[in-house]
Amino acid sequence: MVRPTAQKDKPTARKNRAADIQTAAIKVFSEKGYSAASLQDLAEEVGLLKGSLYYYIDSKESILFEIFENSNDAVVEIMRLTDAQNLEPRDRLLEYTRQLTYWYLEHRDRASLYFTEWRYLTGEYSDIVREQRRQFISYVRQIIAEAQARGLTAPDVDVNISSVFIMSAVNSVPIWYQSSGPITRDEIAERTAELATRAVFG
Known part of the structure:
Protein backbone atom coordinates (compact mmCIF):
# COMPACT_ATOMS: atom_id res chain seq x y z
CA MET A 1 0.00 0.00 0.00
CA VAL A 2 1.43 3.37 -1.00
CA ARG A 3 1.88 5.96 1.71
CA PRO A 4 0.74 9.34 0.29
CA THR A 5 2.35 11.53 2.96
CA ALA A 6 5.87 10.37 3.78
CA GLN A 7 6.72 13.86 5.00
CA LYS A 8 4.54 13.33 8.10
CA ASP A 9 6.71 10.54 9.48
CA LYS A 10 7.86 10.91 13.05
CA PRO A 11 11.58 10.20 13.71
CA THR A 12 10.97 6.64 14.93
CA ALA A 13 8.66 5.85 12.04
CA ARG A 14 11.16 7.31 9.60
CA LYS A 15 13.94 5.18 11.10
CA ASN A 16 11.81 2.04 10.88
CA ARG A 17 10.86 2.83 7.30
CA ALA A 18 14.51 3.32 6.38
CA ALA A 19 15.28 -0.11 7.83
CA ASP A 20 12.43 -1.60 5.78
CA ILE A 21 13.90 0.00 2.65
CA GLN A 22 17.33 -1.47 3.38
CA THR A 23 15.83 -4.93 3.88
CA ALA A 24 13.91 -4.56 0.62
CA ALA A 25 17.05 -3.35 -1.15
CA ILE A 26 18.98 -6.44 -0.04
CA LYS A 27 16.23 -8.62 -1.50
CA VAL A 28 15.95 -6.69 -4.78
CA PHE A 29 19.71 -6.35 -5.33
CA SER A 30 20.22 -10.04 -4.56
CA GLU A 31 17.52 -11.16 -6.96
CA LYS A 32 18.20 -8.78 -9.84
CA GLY A 33 21.80 -7.73 -9.29
CA TYR A 34 22.63 -4.16 -8.30
CA SER A 35 23.24 -2.89 -11.82
CA ALA A 36 19.95 -4.28 -13.17
CA ALA A 37 17.81 -3.26 -10.19
CA SER A 38 16.07 0.09 -10.35
CA LEU A 39 14.68 2.45 -7.75
CA GLN A 40 11.27 1.62 -9.17
CA ASP A 41 11.90 -2.04 -8.29
CA LEU A 42 12.84 -1.00 -4.78
CA ALA A 43 9.82 1.29 -4.42
CA GLU A 44 7.46 -1.48 -5.47
CA GLU A 45 9.08 -3.95 -3.08
CA VAL A 46 8.73 -1.65 -0.09
CA GLY A 47 5.34 -0.20 -1.11
CA LEU A 48 6.20 3.41 -1.84
CA LEU A 49 6.03 5.76 -4.77
CA LYS A 50 9.44 6.06 -6.40
CA GLY A 51 9.63 9.75 -5.54
CA SER A 52 8.94 9.03 -1.88
CA LEU A 53 12.12 6.95 -1.62
CA TYR A 54 14.19 10.12 -1.67
CA TYR A 55 12.73 11.07 1.69
CA TYR A 56 14.70 8.12 3.12
CA ILE A 57 17.69 7.63 0.80
CA ASP A 58 19.95 9.82 -1.31
CA SER A 59 20.43 7.41 -4.20
CA LYS A 60 20.57 3.76 -5.19
CA GLU A 61 24.30 3.82 -4.55
Whole structure:
Protein backbone atom coordinates (compact mmCIF):
# COMPACT_ATOMS: atom_id res chain seq x y z
CA MET A 1 0.00 0.00 0.00
CA VAL A 2 1.43 3.37 -1.00
CA ARG A 3 1.88 5.96 1.71
CA PRO A 4 0.74 9.34 0.29
CA THR A 5 2.35 11.53 2.96
CA ALA A 6 5.87 10.37 3.78
CA GLN A 7 6.72 13.86 5.00
CA LYS A 8 4.54 13.33 8.10
CA ASP A 9 6.71 10.54 9.48
CA LYS A 10 7.86 10.91 13.05
CA PRO A 11 11.58 10.20 13.71
CA THR A 12 10.97 6.64 14.93
CA ALA A 13 8.66 5.85 12.04
CA ARG A 14 11.16 7.31 9.60
CA LYS A 15 13.94 5.18 11.10
CA ASN A 16 11.81 2.04 10.88
CA ARG A 17 10.86 2.83 7.30
CA ALA A 18 14.51 3.32 6.38
CA ALA A 19 15.28 -0.11 7.83
CA ASP A 20 12.43 -1.60 5.78
CA ILE A 21 13.90 0.00 2.65
CA GLN A 22 17.33 -1.47 3.38
CA THR A 23 15.83 -4.93 3.88
CA ALA A 24 13.91 -4.56 0.62
CA ALA A 25 17.05 -3.35 -1.15
CA ILE A 26 18.98 -6.44 -0.04
CA LYS A 27 16.23 -8.62 -1.50
CA VAL A 28 15.95 -6.69 -4.78
CA PHE A 29 19.71 -6.35 -5.33
CA SER A 30 20.22 -10.04 -4.56
CA GLU A 31 17.52 -11.16 -6.96
CA LYS A 32 18.20 -8.78 -9.84
CA GLY A 33 21.80 -7.73 -9.29
CA TYR A 34 22.63 -4.16 -8.30
CA SER A 35 23.24 -2.89 -11.82
CA ALA A 36 19.95 -4.28 -13.17
CA ALA A 37 17.81 -3.26 -10.19
CA SER A 38 16.07 0.09 -10.35
CA LEU A 39 14.68 2.45 -7.75
CA GLN A 40 11.27 1.62 -9.17
CA ASP A 41 11.90 -2.04 -8.29
CA LEU A 42 12.84 -1.00 -4.78
CA ALA A 43 9.82 1.29 -4.42
CA GLU A 44 7.46 -1.48 -5.47
CA GLU A 45 9.08 -3.95 -3.08
CA VAL A 46 8.73 -1.65 -0.09
CA GLY A 47 5.34 -0.20 -1.11
CA LEU A 48 6.20 3.41 -1.84
CA LEU A 49 6.03 5.76 -4.77
CA LYS A 50 9.44 6.06 -6.40
CA GLY A 51 9.63 9.75 -5.54
CA SER A 52 8.94 9.03 -1.88
CA LEU A 53 12.12 6.95 -1.62
CA TYR A 54 14.19 10.12 -1.67
CA TYR A 55 12.73 11.07 1.69
CA TYR A 56 14.70 8.12 3.12
CA ILE A 57 17.69 7.63 0.80
CA ASP A 58 19.95 9.82 -1.31
CA SER A 59 20.43 7.41 -4.20
CA LYS A 60 20.57 3.76 -5.19
CA GLU A 61 24.30 3.82 -4.55
CA SER A 62 23.84 5.28 -1.07
CA ILE A 63 21.53 2.45 0.00
CA LEU A 64 24.06 -0.12 -1.27
CA PHE A 65 26.75 1.64 0.77
CA GLU A 66 24.54 1.62 3.88
CA ILE A 67 24.04 -2.13 3.48
CA PHE A 68 27.81 -2.55 3.36
CA GLU A 69 28.32 -0.27 6.37
CA ASN A 70 25.97 -2.38 8.48
CA SER A 71 27.76 -5.53 7.36
CA ASN A 72 31.11 -4.01 8.26
CA ASP A 73 29.82 -3.03 11.71
CA ALA A 74 28.82 -6.65 12.31
CA VAL A 75 32.25 -7.97 11.31
CA VAL A 76 34.03 -5.39 13.48
CA GLU A 77 31.90 -6.56 16.39
CA ILE A 78 32.97 -10.16 15.73
CA MET A 79 36.59 -8.99 15.88
CA ARG A 80 35.94 -7.17 19.16
CA LEU A 81 34.25 -10.16 20.76
CA THR A 82 37.03 -12.46 19.57
CA ASP A 83 39.70 -10.20 21.04
CA ALA A 84 37.79 -9.93 24.32
CA GLN A 85 38.31 -13.66 24.91
CA ASN A 86 42.12 -13.24 25.12
CA LEU A 87 42.74 -16.43 23.17
CA GLU A 88 46.02 -17.82 21.93
CA PRO A 89 46.63 -17.12 18.21
CA ARG A 90 45.48 -20.55 17.02
CA ASP A 91 42.23 -20.40 18.99
CA ARG A 92 41.72 -16.75 18.04
CA LEU A 93 41.95 -17.57 14.33
CA LEU A 94 39.66 -20.55 14.81
CA GLU A 95 37.07 -18.50 16.71
CA TYR A 96 37.15 -15.55 14.33
CA THR A 97 36.80 -17.61 11.15
CA ARG A 98 34.08 -19.75 12.71
CA GLN A 99 32.00 -16.80 13.89
CA LEU A 100 32.56 -14.87 10.66
CA THR A 101 31.54 -17.82 8.50
CA TYR A 102 28.44 -18.41 10.58
CA TRP A 103 27.44 -14.74 10.33
CA TYR A 104 27.88 -14.89 6.56
CA LEU A 105 25.59 -17.92 6.38
CA GLU A 106 23.00 -16.34 8.68
CA HIS A 107 22.99 -13.23 6.47
CA ARG A 108 23.77 -14.84 3.14
CA ASP A 109 22.13 -12.29 0.83
CA ARG A 110 23.74 -9.35 2.63
CA ALA A 111 27.17 -11.03 2.64
CA SER A 112 26.95 -12.11 -1.00
CA LEU A 113 26.17 -8.54 -2.03
CA TYR A 114 29.24 -7.35 -0.17
CA PHE A 115 31.52 -9.62 -2.17
CA THR A 116 29.87 -9.38 -5.58
CA GLU A 117 28.49 -5.84 -5.86
CA TRP A 118 31.01 -3.65 -4.04
CA ARG A 119 32.71 -2.78 -7.33
CA TYR A 120 29.71 -0.63 -8.27
CA LEU A 121 30.54 1.90 -5.57
CA THR A 122 32.33 5.05 -6.65
CA GLY A 123 34.25 7.91 -5.07
CA GLU A 124 34.33 8.07 -1.28
CA TYR A 125 31.96 5.12 -0.96
CA SER A 126 34.41 2.94 -2.86
CA ASP A 127 37.41 4.21 -0.87
CA ILE A 128 35.73 3.44 2.45
CA VAL A 129 34.67 -0.08 1.50
CA ARG A 130 38.08 -0.89 0.03
CA GLU A 131 39.71 0.15 3.29
CA GLN A 132 37.25 -1.93 5.29
CA ARG A 133 38.03 -4.98 3.14
CA ARG A 134 41.73 -4.45 3.81
CA GLN A 135 41.03 -4.37 7.55
CA PHE A 136 39.44 -7.83 7.38
CA ILE A 137 42.62 -9.29 5.90
CA SER A 138 44.78 -7.20 8.23
CA TYR A 139 43.08 -8.72 11.27
CA VAL A 140 43.93 -12.25 10.12
CA ARG A 141 47.42 -11.14 9.10
CA GLN A 142 48.10 -9.84 12.60
CA ILE A 143 47.07 -13.14 14.17
CA ILE A 144 49.32 -15.14 11.85
CA ALA A 145 52.23 -12.72 12.25
CA GLU A 146 52.00 -12.98 16.04
CA ALA A 147 51.88 -16.77 15.87
CA GLN A 148 54.89 -16.88 13.57
CA ALA A 149 56.89 -14.51 15.77
CA ARG A 150 56.22 -16.77 18.75
CA GLY A 151 57.31 -19.87 16.85
CA LEU A 152 53.82 -21.33 16.76
CA THR A 153 53.81 -21.87 12.98
CA ALA A 154 56.26 -23.32 10.51
CA PRO A 155 58.96 -20.68 9.87
CA ASP A 156 58.27 -20.66 6.13
CA VAL A 157 54.60 -19.73 6.46
CA ASP A 158 53.94 -16.70 4.24
CA VAL A 159 51.87 -14.33 6.35
CA ASN A 160 50.44 -12.31 3.46
CA ILE A 161 49.55 -15.23 1.22
CA SER A 162 48.08 -17.19 4.13
CA SER A 163 45.90 -14.22 5.15
CA VAL A 164 44.53 -13.69 1.65
CA PHE A 165 43.99 -17.43 1.19
CA ILE A 166 42.01 -17.76 4.43
CA MET A 167 39.83 -14.71 3.85
CA SER A 168 39.19 -15.69 0.22
CA ALA A 169 38.00 -19.12 1.39
CA VAL A 170 35.77 -17.70 4.12
CA ASN A 171 34.37 -14.93 1.91
CA SER A 172 33.35 -17.43 -0.77
CA VAL A 173 31.13 -19.48 1.55
CA PRO A 174 27.94 -17.39 1.24
CA ILE A 175 28.30 -17.48 -2.55
CA TRP A 176 28.37 -21.28 -2.95
CA TYR A 177 26.34 -22.28 0.11
CA GLN A 178 22.98 -23.93 -0.53
CA SER A 179 20.56 -24.00 2.40
CA SER A 180 18.97 -27.16 0.99
CA GLY A 181 22.24 -29.06 1.27
CA PRO A 182 22.91 -31.84 3.79
CA ILE A 183 25.40 -29.87 5.90
CA THR A 184 24.15 -27.38 8.48
CA ARG A 185 25.42 -23.83 8.87
CA ASP A 186 27.06 -24.78 12.16
CA GLU A 187 28.93 -27.64 10.51
CA ILE A 188 30.09 -25.50 7.59
CA ALA A 189 31.31 -22.78 9.95
CA GLU A 190 33.14 -25.32 12.09
CA ARG A 191 34.79 -27.10 9.15
CA THR A 192 35.75 -23.87 7.42
CA ALA A 193 37.38 -22.59 10.62
CA GLU A 194 39.27 -25.85 11.10
CA LEU A 195 40.59 -25.82 7.54
CA ALA A 196 41.62 -22.16 7.86
CA THR A 197 43.46 -22.87 11.08
CA ARG A 198 45.22 -25.96 9.72
CA ALA A 199 46.49 -23.92 6.77
CA VAL A 200 48.61 -21.97 9.24
CA PHE A 201 49.14 -24.18 12.26
CA GLY A 202 48.94 -27.64 10.71
